[in-house]
Amino acid sequence: MIPMSWYLLFAAALFAIGLYGVMARRNTVAILMSVExxxxxxxxxxxxxxxxxTPDRSVGLAWAVFVLAVAAAEAAVGLALIISVYRxxxxxxxxxxxxxxx
Amino acid sequence: xxxxxxxxxxxxxTLGFALxxxxxxxxxxxxxxxxxxxxxxxxxxxxLGAGFLAMAQLLVYIGAISILxxxxxxxxxxxxxxxxxxxxxxxxxxxxxxxxxxxxxAYVFITYWPTxxxxxxxxxxxxxDPAILNNSVVALGQAFVSPNAYVLPFEIASVxxxxxLVGSIFIAKPRIQEDEA
Numbered sequence: 001m002i003p004m005s006w007y008l009l010f011a012a013a014l015f016a017i018g019l020y021g022v023m024a025r026r027n028t029v030a031i032l033m034s035v036e037x038x039x040x041x042x043x044x045x046x047x048x049x050x051x052x053x054t055p056d057r058s059v060g061l062a063w064a065v066f067v068l069a070v071a072a073a074e075a076a077v078g079l080a081l082i083i084s085v086y087r088x089x090x091x092x093x094x095x096x097x098x099x100x101x102x
Numbered sequence: 103x104x105x106x107x108x109x110x111x112x113x114x115x116t117l118g119f120a121l122x123x124x125x126x127x128x129x130x131x132x133x134x135x136x137x138x139x140x141x142x143x144x145x146x147x148x149x150l151g152a153g154f155l156a157m158a159q160l161l162v163y164i165g166a167i168s169i170l171x172x173x174x175x176x177x178x179x180x181x182x183x184x185x186x187x188x189x190x191x192x193x194x195x196x197x198x199x200x201x202x203x204x205x206x207x208a209y210v211f212i213t214y215w216p217t218x219x220x221x222x223x224x225x226x227x228x229x230x231d232p233a234i235l236n237n238s239v240v241a242l243g244q245a246f247v248s249p250n251a252y253v254l255p256f257e258i259a260s261v262x263x264x265x266x267l268v269g270s271i272f273i274a275k276p277r278i279q280e281d282e283a
Contacts, residue, residue: 005211010113016204021124023196024189040143051150055230058242069259073266075167079174080270086178
């Protein structure tokens with residue numbers, strides 16, 4: 001049988017990879033993809049705790065579905081923002097979007 | 103034994119493709135690797151007995167979000183030439199932070215979980231009546247529409263999806279008409 005810590009370690013590794021992508025990538029679309037990795041890692045944790053601790057209650061599944069819905073909305077709005085910014089500034093590199101700096 | 107080998111295989115493949123997602127210079131290849139990562143996560147859901155969520159993952163992530171991201175990449179294509187530097191100046195620090203985060207969490211998992219009294223329960227999945235697992239989707243659906251459970255978050259989520267739909271159309275629509283007026 002698979003111990004619970006294996007799933008948690010897998011989710012932690014996925015989260016760490018996504019964290020690195022969010023902090024290190026320059027392209028905003030790549031940052032958005034890394035955020036999706038983070039949300040997936042969180043969902044693995046939720047399902048793992050649901051299966052190992054409270055399989056008779058639907059709370060873990062319900063939260064995972066809400067995370068799924070929020071991820072879908074986040075991807076749609078994020079890409080709309082990126083396309084709008086690209087149209088106005090001709091760039092999707094995060095460092096060049098510095099209108100609010102001064 | 104087979105379960106453990108299968109889990110390790112799926113985990114290694116998923117993490118490998120996740121690494122491709124965050125390191126590949128070609129964004130389109132990164133998006134394709136992202137789809138494989140989502141598939142690996144869906145298989146993990148199946149091994150955890152959450153088949154409904156695995157199907158939702160296939161539909162929403164692989165079917166919708168990946169395609170949306172590929173559209174986004176294609177519409178902003180001029181900035182993703184392969185010779186451009188994919189990482190910013192804080193990449194080294196970010197790598198250190200991510201590795202340190204993983205090591206810290208892994209240390210907590212490996213060191214402190216086995217000392218808890220519930221260890222015997224966590225070493226393997228809680229034995230549960232298969233009827234409860236088979237019934238989990240029914241229970242989930244009833245919880246979503248039950249006033250005693252999640253009907254309010256459920257409705258708020260639907261309003262949020264509508265707001266996201268209208269908002270993204272409004273943000274992304276071209277402003278040509280305003281210039282002509």
